Amino acid sequence: MSDAPITLGRPLLPAAPALSARRFGPAARRFLTTGAASWIVPAALLLVWQAAAELGLLPPNVLPAPSDVLGAVWRLGASGELLDNIAVSARRAGIGFVLGGSLAFAFGLLNGLSKIGETLTDTTFQMIRNIPNLAMVPLVILWFGIEDSARIFLVALGVFFPIYINTFHGIRTADAQLVEMGRSYGMSSWELFRRVILPGALPSIFVGLRYALGIMWLTLIVAETIAANSGIGYMAMSAREFMQLDVVVLSILLYALLGKLADSTARLLERSTLQWHPAFQARRKET
Amino acid sequence: MVDDLIVRAMLEELLRPVEALESIGSEPDLPPGGVAIAIGGLTKSFGSNTVLHGIDLHVPAGQFLTVIGKSGCGKSTLLRILAGLDRPSSGEVLFDGVPAGRSEHVGRLMFQEPRLLPWARVAGNVEVGLGARRGTPGAERRALAKLAAVGLESRAADWPSVLSGGQKQRVALARALASSPHFLALDEPLGALDALTRIEMQGLVEQVWREQGFTAVLVTHDVTEAIVLGDRVVLIEDGMVRLELDVDLPRPRRRGTPEVAALEEKVLRHLFSDGGTLQRSAVPGPTK
Numbered sequence: 003m004s005d006a007p008i009t010l011g012r013p014l015l016p017a018a019p020a021l022s023a024r025r026f027g028p029a030a031r032r033f034l035t036t037g038a039a040s041w042i043v044p045a046a047l048l049l050v051w052q053a054a055a056e057l058g059l060l061p062p063n064v065l066p067a068p069s070d071v072l073g074a075v076w077r078l079g080a081s082g083e084l085l086d087n088i089a090v091s092a093r094r095a096g097i098g099f100v101l102g103g104s105l106a107f108a109f110g111l112l113n114g115l116s117k118i119g120e121t122l123t124d125t126t127f128q129m130i131r132n133i134p135n136l137a138m139v140p141l142v143i144l145w146f147g148i149e150d151s152a153r154i155f156l157v158a159l160g161v162f163f164p165i166y167i168n169t170f171h172g173i174r175t176a177d178a179q180l181v182e183m184g185r186s187y188g189m190s191s192w193e194l195f196r197r198v199i200l201p202g203a204l205p206s207i208f209v210g211l212r213y214a215l216g217i218m219w220l221t222l223i224v225a226e227t228i229a230a231n232s233g234i235g236y237m238a239m240s241a242r243e244f245m246q247l248d249v250v251v252l253s254i255l256l257y258a259l260l261g262k263l264a265d266s267t268a269r270l271l272e273r274s275t276l277q278w279h280p281a282f283q284a285r286r287k288e289t
Numbered sequence: 290m291v292d293d294l295i296v297r298a299m300l301e302e303l304l305r306p307v308e309a310l311e312s313i314g315s316e317p318d319l320p321p322g323g324v325a326i327a328i329g330g331l332t333k334s335f336g337s338n339t340v341l342h343g344i345d346l347h348v349p350a351g352q353f354l355t356v357i358g359k360s361g362c363g364k365s366t367l368l369r370i371l372a373g374l375d376r377p378s379s380g381e382v383l384f385d386g387v388p389a390g391r392s393e394h395v396g397r398l399m400f401q402e403p404r405l406l407p408w409a410r411v412a413g414n415v416e417v418g419l420g421a422r423r424g425t426p427g428a429e430r431r432a433l434a435k436l437a438a439v440g441l442e443s444r445a446a447d448w449p450s451v452l453s454g455g456q457k458q459r460v461a462l463a464r465a466l467a468s469s470p471h472f473l474a475l476d477e478p479l480g481a482l483d484a485l486t487r488i489e490m491q492g493l494v495e496q497v498w499r500e501q502g503f504t505a506v507l508v509t510h511d512v513t514e515a516i517v518l519g520d521r522v523v524l525i526e527d528g529m530v531r532l533e534l535d536v537d538l539p540r541p542r543r544r545g546t547p548e549v550a551a552l553e554e555k556v557l558r559h560l561f562s563d564g565g566t567l568q569r570s571a572v573p574g575p576t577k
Binding site for chain 2: 179198277278
């Protein structure tokens with residue numbers, strides 16, 4: 003008799019939360035694994051920001067409301083100023099990245115494959131690497147003035163090291179067993195490089211690439227705010243002088259968006275070239 | 290018995306289109322068959338450590354030789370020298386009377402690990418084995434034909450990472466066979482497989498050997514495997530040939546028959562010279 007309430011109560015208690023989890027779980031879980039879900043937090047932050055501004059918690063001279071920033075987009079977009087500045091900044095970033103990145107890739111390959119190359123150049127690179135590249139700004143301005151070449155040089159210098167180091171590392175850590183296999187099947191040095199060494203180094207090279215993209219924007223922002231007469235950084239600095247806080251905030255948001263865009267592009271490339279990698283196969287199965 | 294006949298018939302049915310494909314290939318293969326290998330006074334030392342102390346062996350063309358020995362006896366080193374991956378310290382290796390380095394005969398080595406390129410699909414990995422004919426127009430068709438010979442033609446477009454251990458070694462076998470070698474060196478390729486897959490793979494290795502007639506040298510530490518597959522078993526100890534044993538049994542051989550067991554006993558007695566019978570019970574069947 004005294005057993006009865008216990009045996010009845012036992013299945014009932016844990017059943018209640020299990021039921022609700024079953025009702026909301028799968029749909030929410032499915033949504034949370036889609037790409038759209040990654041924008042939930044940024045969107046929520048914007049909403050909170052807007053609400054705080056409307057309620058007067060954020061004075062407009064500290065942080066303008068998102069709607070004011072949108073107004074700035076409209077104003078600057080209509081005059082063409084916004085697109086011009088974005089184009090100028092993107093061009094600088096692109097040229098600097100291509101110059102620095104391709105040099106870094108070439109030296110990474112060279113030093114990874116040749117002991118002589120490493121002996122001759124690696125020490126120099128390691129020494130230059132330890133100079134913060136923004137410490138070069140005064141010298142670079144003296145060399146190049148405030149022309150575009152100064153900023154392109156700084157960006158190229160910034161992206162050089164992550165790409166160089168990761169390419170070098172990727173080549174050096176090539177699987178010795180696979181290299182031996184390739185040799186035993188009569189591969190020439192070029193074939194060995196193209197079929198065995200380079201594909202094995204790609205994951206590491208992509209790490210360098212994504213890291214370099216981050217440094218690319220960082221360097222450009224600083225270079226454009228210190229000395230420039232166009233570009234997003236210049237737009238922010240001149241807006242500060244006229245107390246146009248909405249434009250300052252817009253510039254910062256633009257950098258965030260452009261950075262995200264560059265990273266997404268690198269990821270897309272990574273996913274399409276590293277299809278063979280078990281890590282990427284697992285990710286594809288999940289989504 | 291009836292099952293065996295049906296399986297044979299099915300295999301032959303399956304294998305016919307493969308041979309048809311072979312003949313379509315742009316360049317004909319070198320005539321199939323084996324190469325006679327003569328090893329004379331072979332020594333190999335790494336620094337002060339001498340691994341091989343003057344090995345003399347003659348392997349007639351088309352023979353299946355199995356080399357057995359404890360770990361560290363130098364059997365893998367011998368195989369690597371035969372496959373051209375290491376150079377002997379002294380002595381010579383002749384393929385049909387010609388020094389191995391200058392011979393036109395193709396020798397291939399199947400490694401202990403599959404060593405597949407993870408970034409190439411299964412068919413691409415088999416193409417690697419085509420040697421100088423990689424990337425020629427007929428390459429893909431040849432690769433597919435060899436894949437069919439190991440029963441994996443349906444996995445041609447898969448990445449190696451999704452295959453099982455046994456399937457990976459099958460792909461490695463197809464790659465080793467791709468250029469129709471005259472000599473195939475096998476460095477314990479089945480050692481890492483589970484017991485059942487290993488028996489299956491032994492059957493496959495024997496089957497392709499009988500079809501293509503290459504000279505095979507298999508290094509193993511599985512005594513049963515050595516006796517089931519070998520025409521001759523060579524026992525190496527401390528870098529020297531201790532025992533040569535002809536295995537004169539009809540193929541395909543069955544594990545567990547008294548003849549196989551008797552030969553196994555004989556080899557094990559040589560391996561463990563202090564008596565045998567006691568040691569025999571401590572080493573049951575295929576050991577690693």
